[in-house]
Amino acid sequence: MQDQNKFNYIIQQADNCLILGQRLAELCGHGPVLEQDIATTNISLDLIGQARLFYQYAAELQEEGKTEDDLAYLRDAWDFKNVLLVEQPNGDFGKTIFRQFLYDTFSCYFYEELMKSSDERLASIAAKSHKETLYHMKWSGDWVIRLGDGTEESHNRIQQSVNELWSYKDEIISVNAVDQEAEKAGYGVSLELIKEKRNEKIKAVLEEATLTTPEGDYAHKGGKEGTHSEHLGFILADLQFLQRAYPGNEW
Amino acid sequence: MNKNWPLWEVFIRSKAGLNHKHVGSLHAADADMAIQNARDVYTRRNEGVSIWVVESTNIAASDPADSDQMYEPAKDKVYRHPTFYNLPDELKHM
Numbered sequence: 141m142q143d144q145n146k147f148n149y150i151i152q153q154a155d156n157c158l159i160l161g162q163r164l165a166e167l168c169g170h171g172p173v174l175e176q177d178i179a180t181t182n183i184s185l186d187l188i189g190q191a192r193l194f195y196q197y198a199a200e201l202q203e204e205g206k207t208e209d210d211l212a213y214l215r216d217a218w219d220f221k222n223v224l225l226v227e228q229p230n231g232d233f234g235k236t237i238f239r240q241f242l243y244d245t246f247s248c249y250f251y252e253e254l255m256k257s258s259d260e261r262l263a264s265i266a267a268k269s270h271k272e273t274l275y276h277m278k279w280s281g282d283w284v285i286r287l288g289d290g291t292e293e294s295h296n297r298i299q300q301s302v303n304e305l306w307s308y309k310d311e312i313i314s315v316n317a318v319d320q321e322a323e324k325a326g327y328g329v330s331l332e333l334i335k336e337k338r339n340e341k342i343k344a345v346l347e348e349a350t351l352t353t354p355e356g357d358y359a360h361k362g363g364k365e366g367t368h369s370e371h372l373g374f375i376l377a378d379l380q381f382l383q384r385a386y387p388g389n390e391w
Numbered sequence: 392m393n394k395n396w397p398l399w400e401v402f403i404r405s406k407a408g409l410n411h412k413h414v415g416s417l418h419a420a421d422a423d424m425a426i427q428n429a430r431d432v433y434t435r436r437n438e439g440v441s442i443w444v445v446e447s448t449n450i451a452a453s454d455p456a457d458s459d460q461m462y463e464p465a466k467d468k469v470y471r472h473p474t475f476y477n478l479p480d481e482l483k484h485m
Contacts, residue, residue, distance in 0.1 A: 173418060178431045282424075286424075
Protein backbone atom coordinates (compact mmCIF):
# COMPACT_ATOMS: atom_id res chain seq x y z
CA MET A 141 0.00 0.00 0.00
CA GLN A 142 1.47 3.30 -1.10
CA ASP A 143 -0.60 5.51 1.12
CA GLN A 144 -2.92 3.99 3.70
CA ASN A 145 -4.48 7.29 4.70
CA LYS A 146 -5.29 8.24 1.13
CA PHE A 147 -6.88 4.84 0.65
CA ASN A 148 -9.02 5.33 3.77
CA TYR A 149 -9.94 8.84 2.69
CA ILE A 150 -11.14 7.68 -0.72
CA ILE A 151 -13.05 4.76 0.77
CA GLN A 152 -15.05 7.09 3.02
CA GLN A 153 -16.56 8.94 0.07
CA ALA A 154 -16.76 5.87 -2.17
CA ASP A 155 -18.85 4.11 0.47
CA ASN A 156 -21.15 7.13 0.86
CA CYS A 157 -21.78 7.04 -2.89
CA LEU A 158 -22.29 3.29 -3.10
CA ILE A 159 -24.63 2.93 -0.13
CA LEU A 160 -26.82 5.90 -1.06
CA GLY A 161 -26.82 4.69 -4.66
CA GLN A 162 -27.99 1.29 -3.46
CA ARG A 163 -30.71 2.85 -1.30
CA LEU A 164 -32.04 4.83 -4.26
CA ALA A 165 -31.82 1.76 -6.47
CA GLU A 166 -34.38 0.12 -4.18
CA LEU A 167 -36.86 2.62 -5.63
CA CYS A 168 -36.32 1.42 -9.19
CA GLY A 169 -39.79 0.47 -10.37
CA HIS A 170 -41.28 1.67 -7.07
CA GLY A 171 -41.04 5.47 -7.36
CA PRO A 172 -44.12 7.53 -6.56
CA VAL A 173 -44.69 8.46 -10.21
CA LEU A 174 -42.94 7.35 -13.38
CA GLU A 175 -41.01 10.59 -13.82
CA GLN A 176 -39.63 10.57 -10.27
CA ASP A 177 -38.88 6.88 -10.49
CA ILE A 178 -36.55 7.68 -13.37
CA ALA A 179 -35.13 10.70 -11.55
CA THR A 180 -34.16 8.70 -8.46
CA THR A 181 -32.77 5.89 -10.60
CA ASN A 182 -30.69 8.38 -12.61
CA ILE A 183 -29.25 9.77 -9.39
CA SER A 184 -28.61 6.26 -8.14
CA LEU A 185 -26.62 5.50 -11.28
CA ASP A 186 -24.66 8.74 -10.99
CA LEU A 187 -23.73 7.82 -7.42
CA ILE A 188 -22.72 4.27 -8.29
CA GLY A 189 -20.64 5.70 -11.16
CA GLN A 190 -18.87 8.02 -8.72
CA ALA A 191 -18.32 5.11 -6.32
CA ARG A 192 -16.69 3.11 -9.12
CA LEU A 193 -14.21 5.88 -9.96
CA PHE A 194 -13.19 6.09 -6.30
CA TYR A 195 -12.98 2.31 -5.80
CA GLN A 196 -10.91 1.89 -8.95
CA TYR A 197 -8.41 4.42 -7.66
CA ALA A 198 -8.44 2.92 -4.15
CA ALA A 199 -7.83 -0.58 -5.56
CA GLU A 200 -4.80 0.74 -7.45
CA LEU A 201 -3.39 2.36 -4.32
CA GLN A 202 -3.94 -0.89 -2.43
CA GLU A 203 -1.53 -2.78 -4.72
CA GLU A 204 -2.98 -6.15 -3.79
CA GLY A 205 -4.19 -7.04 -7.26
CA LYS A 206 -7.77 -6.36 -6.23
CA THR A 207 -10.42 -4.49 -8.18
CA GLU A 208 -13.31 -2.14 -7.55
CA ASP A 209 -15.54 -5.22 -7.28
CA ASP A 210 -13.58 -6.62 -4.35
CA LEU A 211 -14.05 -3.36 -2.51
CA ALA A 212 -17.76 -3.12 -3.21
CA TYR A 213 -18.79 -6.74 -2.89
CA LEU A 214 -16.38 -8.47 -0.56
CA ARG A 215 -15.91 -6.16 2.41
CA ASP A 216 -17.92 -6.56 5.61
CA ALA A 217 -20.09 -3.97 7.33
CA TRP A 218 -17.32 -2.82 9.71
CA ASP A 219 -15.03 -2.15 6.73
CA PHE A 220 -17.54 0.31 5.31
CA LYS A 221 -16.89 3.93 6.27
CA ASN A 222 -20.05 5.62 4.97
CA VAL A 223 -21.95 7.96 7.28
CA LEU A 224 -25.12 6.78 9.00
CA LEU A 225 -27.23 9.26 6.99
CA VAL A 226 -26.90 7.38 3.71
CA GLU A 227 -27.95 4.04 5.16
CA GLN A 228 -31.22 5.38 6.57
CA PRO A 229 -34.28 3.75 4.98
CA ASN A 230 -36.10 5.45 2.11
CA GLY A 231 -39.25 5.95 4.19
CA ASP A 232 -41.88 8.04 2.41
CA PHE A 233 -40.97 10.27 -0.52
CA GLY A 234 -40.36 13.20 1.86
CA LYS A 235 -37.76 11.21 3.76
CA THR A 236 -36.03 10.04 0.59
CA ILE A 237 -35.92 13.66 -0.54
CA PHE A 238 -34.64 15.16 2.68
CA ARG A 239 -31.96 12.46 3.12
CA GLN A 240 -30.90 13.22 -0.45
CA PHE A 241 -30.88 16.96 0.19
CA LEU A 242 -28.69 16.57 3.30
CA TYR A 243 -26.29 14.44 1.28
CA ASP A 244 -26.31 16.65 -1.84
CA THR A 245 -25.59 19.78 0.17
CA PHE A 246 -22.49 17.97 1.40
CA SER A 247 -21.30 16.33 -1.80
CA CYS A 248 -21.78 19.40 -3.95
CA TYR A 249 -19.51 21.59 -1.81
CA PHE A 250 -17.21 18.67 -1.05
CA TYR A 251 -16.49 18.12 -4.75
CA GLU A 252 -16.17 21.85 -5.29
CA GLU A 253 -13.25 21.79 -2.82
CA LEU A 254 -11.88 18.42 -3.92
CA MET A 255 -11.51 19.80 -7.44
CA LYS A 256 -8.56 21.76 -6.00
CA SER A 257 -6.95 18.62 -4.54
CA SER A 258 -3.19 18.24 -4.95
CA ASP A 259 -3.97 14.73 -6.21
CA GLU A 260 -4.86 15.09 -9.89
CA ARG A 261 -6.84 11.89 -10.04
CA LEU A 262 -9.05 12.98 -7.14
CA ALA A 263 -9.40 16.44 -8.64
CA SER A 264 -10.62 15.00 -11.94
CA ILE A 265 -13.10 12.61 -10.30
CA ALA A 266 -14.38 15.59 -8.31
CA ALA A 267 -14.79 17.74 -11.43
CA LYS A 268 -16.89 15.10 -13.16
CA SER A 269 -18.95 14.37 -10.07
CA HIS A 270 -19.53 18.02 -9.23
CA LYS A 271 -21.60 18.60 -12.36
CA GLU A 272 -23.80 15.65 -11.54
CA THR A 273 -24.17 16.71 -7.95
CA LEU A 274 -25.19 20.26 -8.87
CA TYR A 275 -28.23 18.79 -10.58
CA HIS A 276 -28.94 16.43 -7.68
CA MET A 277 -28.94 19.35 -5.26
CA LYS A 278 -31.25 21.36 -7.52
CA TRP A 279 -33.61 18.39 -7.76
CA SER A 280 -33.72 17.52 -4.07
CA GLY A 281 -33.78 21.18 -3.00
CA ASP A 282 -36.70 21.94 -5.32
CA TRP A 283 -38.57 18.98 -3.89
CA VAL A 284 -37.94 20.05 -0.29
CA ILE A 285 -39.49 23.41 -1.20
CA ARG A 286 -42.38 21.86 -3.10
CA LEU A 287 -43.30 19.48 -0.31
CA GLY A 288 -42.70 21.97 2.50
CA ASP A 289 -44.61 24.75 0.77
CA GLY A 290 -47.18 22.34 -0.69
CA THR A 291 -50.28 20.92 0.94
CA GLU A 292 -50.80 20.56 4.67
CA GLU A 293 -50.10 16.84 4.41
CA SER A 294 -46.90 17.19 2.38
CA HIS A 295 -45.71 19.93 4.74
CA ASN A 296 -46.34 17.86 7.86
CA ARG A 297 -44.78 14.76 6.41
CA ILE A 298 -41.56 16.34 5.24
CA GLN A 299 -41.30 18.30 8.50
CA GLN A 300 -41.45 14.93 10.24
CA SER A 301 -38.57 13.70 8.06
CA VAL A 302 -36.58 16.86 8.75
CA ASN A 303 -37.00 16.21 12.49
CA GLU A 304 -36.07 12.55 12.15
CA LEU A 305 -33.00 13.06 9.99
CA TRP A 306 -31.68 16.20 11.69
CA SER A 307 -29.42 14.24 14.06
CA TYR A 308 -27.87 12.50 11.03
CA LYS A 309 -27.03 15.81 9.35
CA ASP A 310 -23.59 16.59 10.75
CA GLU A 311 -21.61 13.35 10.87
CA ILE A 312 -20.69 13.90 7.24
CA ILE A 313 -18.87 17.15 8.06
CA SER A 314 -17.31 15.90 11.31
CA VAL A 315 -13.53 15.68 11.10
CA ASN A 316 -11.78 12.42 11.95
CA ALA A 317 -8.10 11.52 11.93
CA VAL A 318 -8.25 10.45 8.28
CA ASP A 319 -9.76 13.79 7.21
CA GLN A 320 -7.18 15.70 9.24
CA GLU A 321 -4.23 13.94 7.69
CA ALA A 322 -5.73 14.22 4.20
CA GLU A 323 -6.21 17.95 4.54
CA LYS A 324 -2.71 18.40 5.93
CA ALA A 325 -1.22 16.42 3.05
CA GLY A 326 -3.05 18.62 0.54
CA TYR A 327 -5.20 16.05 -1.23
CA GLY A 328 -8.08 16.37 1.25
CA VAL A 329 -10.48 19.24 1.78
CA SER A 330 -11.37 21.51 4.69
CA LEU A 331 -14.66 20.24 6.09
CA GLU A 332 -15.00 23.48 8.06
CA LEU A 333 -15.33 25.42 4.82
CA ILE A 334 -17.94 23.01 3.51
CA LYS A 335 -19.88 23.13 6.76
CA GLU A 336 -20.47 26.87 6.45
CA LYS A 337 -21.65 26.81 2.84
CA ARG A 338 -23.78 23.76 3.48
CA ASN A 339 -25.51 25.16 6.56
CA GLU A 340 -26.33 28.35 4.67
CA LYS A 341 -27.86 26.40 1.81
CA ILE A 342 -29.89 24.18 4.14
CA LYS A 343 -31.13 27.23 6.06
CA ALA A 344 -32.17 29.06 2.90
CA VAL A 345 -34.07 26.07 1.50
CA LEU A 346 -35.83 25.28 4.78
CA GLU A 347 -36.94 28.91 5.00
CA GLU A 348 -38.27 28.94 1.47
CA ALA A 349 -40.00 25.63 2.17
CA THR A 350 -41.66 27.20 5.26
CA LEU A 351 -40.17 24.37 7.34
CA THR A 352 -39.02 24.69 10.93
CA THR A 353 -35.36 24.10 11.70
CA PRO A 354 -35.20 21.59 14.55
CA GLU A 355 -33.46 22.68 17.73
CA GLY A 356 -30.40 20.94 19.09
CA ASP A 357 -27.26 19.86 17.32
CA TYR A 358 -26.84 16.31 18.59
CA ALA A 359 -25.21 14.25 15.88
CA HIS A 360 -25.20 10.48 15.56
CA LYS A 361 -21.72 9.24 14.78
CA GLY A 362 -19.91 6.01 14.11
CA GLY A 363 -20.30 5.31 10.40
CA LYS A 364 -17.01 6.96 9.48
CA GLU A 365 -15.28 4.62 11.95
CA GLY A 366 -17.15 1.52 10.78
CA THR A 367 -19.78 1.40 13.53
CA HIS A 368 -23.07 1.25 11.68
CA SER A 369 -26.78 1.06 12.31
CA GLU A 370 -28.46 -2.29 11.80
CA HIS A 371 -29.59 -1.10 8.37
CA LEU A 372 -26.19 -1.51 6.72
CA GLY A 373 -26.15 -5.29 7.19
CA PHE A 374 -29.42 -5.61 5.30
CA ILE A 375 -28.23 -3.29 2.54
CA LEU A 376 -25.05 -5.31 2.09
CA ALA A 377 -27.00 -8.57 2.12
CA ASP A 378 -28.94 -7.29 -0.90
CA LEU A 379 -25.94 -5.71 -2.56
CA GLN A 380 -23.42 -8.49 -2.03
CA PHE A 381 -25.59 -11.61 -2.17
CA LEU A 382 -24.72 -12.64 -5.69
CA GLN A 383 -20.94 -12.32 -5.29
CA ARG A 384 -21.03 -14.04 -1.92
CA ALA A 385 -23.20 -16.93 -3.10
CA TYR A 386 -21.56 -17.32 -6.52
CA PRO A 387 -18.01 -15.97 -6.16
CA GLY A 388 -16.62 -14.44 -9.32
CA ASN A 389 -19.92 -14.67 -11.16
CA GLU A 390 -20.35 -12.23 -14.02
CA TRP A 391 -23.01 -11.30 -16.49
CA MET B 392 -61.10 17.20 -9.61
CA ASN B 393 -58.43 15.38 -11.53
CA LYS B 394 -55.84 14.17 -9.05
CA ASN B 395 -53.16 13.63 -11.67
CA TRP B 396 -50.63 16.31 -12.43
CA PRO B 397 -51.32 18.00 -15.77
CA LEU B 398 -49.88 16.55 -18.95
CA TRP B 399 -47.04 18.32 -20.75
CA GLU B 400 -45.69 17.87 -24.26
CA VAL B 401 -41.92 17.73 -24.52
CA PHE B 402 -39.79 19.07 -27.36
CA ILE B 403 -36.06 18.42 -27.51
CA ARG B 404 -33.39 20.06 -29.64
CA SER B 405 -30.83 17.37 -30.29
CA LYS B 406 -28.05 19.79 -31.17
CA ALA B 407 -27.52 23.47 -31.77
CA GLY B 408 -28.98 24.60 -35.08
CA LEU B 409 -31.60 21.86 -35.36
CA ASN B 410 -35.30 22.22 -34.62
CA HIS B 411 -36.93 21.22 -31.39
CA LYS B 412 -38.76 17.99 -32.07
CA HIS B 413 -41.67 16.51 -30.22
CA VAL B 414 -40.44 13.48 -28.28
CA GLY B 415 -43.32 12.59 -26.00
CA SER B 416 -45.27 13.73 -22.99
CA LEU B 417 -45.13 13.49 -19.22
CA HIS B 418 -46.90 14.59 -16.05
CA ALA B 419 -45.69 17.46 -13.88
CA ALA B 420 -47.14 19.97 -11.44
CA ASP B 421 -45.72 23.03 -13.23
CA ALA B 422 -43.33 24.12 -15.97
CA ASP B 423 -40.19 23.91 -13.80
CA MET B 424 -40.97 20.38 -12.80
CA ALA B 425 -41.89 19.48 -16.36
CA ILE B 426 -38.44 20.60 -17.58
CA GLN B 427 -36.70 18.66 -14.81
CA ASN B 428 -38.78 15.57 -15.54
CA ALA B 429 -38.12 15.94 -19.24
CA ARG B 430 -34.40 16.14 -18.52
CA ASP B 431 -34.61 12.92 -16.53
CA VAL B 432 -36.95 11.03 -18.83
CA TYR B 433 -35.91 12.17 -22.30
CA THR B 434 -32.25 13.29 -22.21
CA ARG B 435 -30.57 10.57 -20.18
CA ARG B 436 -28.89 9.08 -23.25
CA ASN B 437 -27.49 12.33 -24.51
CA GLU B 438 -30.46 13.17 -26.71
CA GLY B 439 -30.53 16.88 -26.31
CA VAL B 440 -29.14 20.31 -25.58
CA SER B 441 -32.38 22.21 -25.09
CA ILE B 442 -35.87 21.43 -23.82
CA TRP B 443 -39.23 23.05 -24.45
CA VAL B 444 -42.34 22.02 -22.59
CA VAL B 445 -45.90 23.12 -23.15
CA GLU B 446 -48.96 22.07 -21.27
CA SER B 447 -50.92 19.71 -23.49
CA THR B 448 -54.17 21.62 -22.98
CA ASN B 449 -52.55 24.63 -24.65
CA ILE B 450 -52.09 22.77 -27.89
CA ALA B 451 -54.84 23.24 -30.44
CA ALA B 452 -55.09 20.29 -32.80
CA SER B 453 -56.82 19.70 -36.10
CA ASP B 454 -59.77 17.34 -36.07
CA PRO B 455 -59.03 13.94 -37.68
CA ALA B 456 -62.64 13.94 -38.94
CA ASP B 457 -61.77 16.93 -41.12
CA SER B 458 -58.93 15.10 -42.84
CA ASP B 459 -60.69 14.91 -46.18
CA GLN B 460 -61.30 18.60 -46.58
CA MET B 461 -58.02 19.57 -44.92
CA TYR B 462 -55.47 17.37 -46.69
CA GLU B 463 -57.11 15.66 -49.66
CA PRO B 464 -57.21 18.76 -51.87
CA ALA B 465 -53.41 19.05 -51.76
CA LYS B 466 -52.86 15.56 -53.07
CA ASP B 467 -53.52 16.18 -56.76
CA LYS B 468 -51.67 19.49 -56.86
CA VAL B 469 -48.26 18.12 -57.65
CA TYR B 470 -47.36 21.44 -59.30
CA ARG B 471 -46.92 22.86 -55.83
CA HIS B 472 -43.73 20.82 -55.55
CA PRO B 473 -40.82 22.38 -57.41
CA THR B 474 -40.27 19.14 -59.31
CA PHE B 475 -40.71 20.55 -62.83
CA TYR B 476 -37.47 22.45 -62.93
CA ASN B 477 -34.47 21.03 -64.72
CA LEU B 478 -31.61 21.29 -62.31
CA PRO B 479 -28.07 21.84 -63.57
CA ASP B 480 -25.78 18.91 -62.75
CA GLU B 481 -23.54 21.11 -60.63
CA LEU B 482 -26.36 21.58 -58.12
CA LYS B 483 -26.14 18.94 -55.47
CA HIS B 484 -28.16 18.21 -52.38
CA MET B 485 -31.51 19.38 -53.73
